[in-house]
Amino acid sequence: MYPIDVKITRIVQESPSNKTFFFDRSFDEARPGQFVMVWIRGTDEIPMTLSYRNAITVQKVGDATAKLFEMKEGDHLGIRGPFGKGFTLPGKDDNILIIAGGVGTAAIAMLAEHAMSQDTCVTTIMGARNADELLFLDRFTPCKVLHMTTDDGSAHRCGFVTDVLCEIDASGYDRVYTCGPEMMMKRVFDILEKQGALAKAEFSLHRYFKCGIGVCGACCMDTEGLRVCRDGPVFNGMQLTGSEFGKYMRGPSGNKKMM
Incomplete structure (x- = not known):
């Protein structure tokens, strides 16, 4: 599967060490707990869980996330997925x-x-x-x-x-x-x-x-x-x-x- 190009539309500083990156593509088919592979061009491709249908929330812990923290609104990422097994959805009466x-x-x-x-x-x-x-x-x-x-x-x-x-x-x-x-x-x-x-x-x-x-x-x-x-x-x-x-x-x- 080739990455889909997405544009960063909004960046929210959630906490001193975490940022949420919203993009112009919503992965409505994703189940809670699934992940996407995020390609930071020229650096690396890393797995990230979707925190919203159209966003990832990132903590700076390595080279790829450090590069991601330098990115601005309007910059582009490559996304593959969603992949993996997510959470079992609870029933209404659970x-x-x-x-x-x-x-x-x-x-x-x-x-x-x-x-x-x-x-x-x-x-x-x-x-x-x-x-x-x-x-x-x-x-x-x-x-x-x-x-x-x-x-x-x-x-x-x-x-x-x-x-x-x-x-x-x-x-x-x-x-x-x-x-x-x-x-x-x-x-x-x-x-x-x-x-x-x-x-x-x-x-x-x-x-x-x-x-x-x-x-x-x-x-x-x-x-x-x-x-x-x-x-x-x-x-x-x-x-x-x-x-x-x-x-x-x-x-x-x-x-x-x-x-």
Whole structure:
């Protein structure tokens, strides 16, 4: 699949470390949790989850995202996708729990909006390093219940999303969805496993991609060989049992990067 050229129409500084780039093409067929391959010409092509049908939300963490942060309205990107397996959409009568950390909030915001649009009962636990880094509060405020935590206590509860989760019986929810730093999600995994709710849970993973369509094998996970770009990036909790999840991931050369 060749990239589609899109023009950046608007850039929003969401927080000190995150920007949202809107473009002149809406990917209406995308399911919440799917990703696109973003080609920053002359630099690299990287996977990014859609935070809106026509936008990506980016944290500056490497060469490609640093170059993206230099771009202006009117500049162009190449987009391939959407690809991968997104979140299972909840039913109208479902009672769901969303656990979002840091920029992972961007990957799960469309799911929350879809759920709330059909009056699904939504409880959200959202966390960030500090008050300035809490993303998309306006998109989550309509939730039935919204818990917010910050590492430094600068807003709402001081602590982590997992502190709140430990006080909730997740087995009482029909579905649980989470996205955020992998060590956060691993802690969520462990808590849900103890609560007997792992089979109800879906985790959105990040791995190094090259092709994005399941051909190159760069994102295969030990030990089952699951391809994050094709079999994921959203996985049921049971699929991750006994895997590399929360232990290590692999870099561009295939070398292990311990967590």
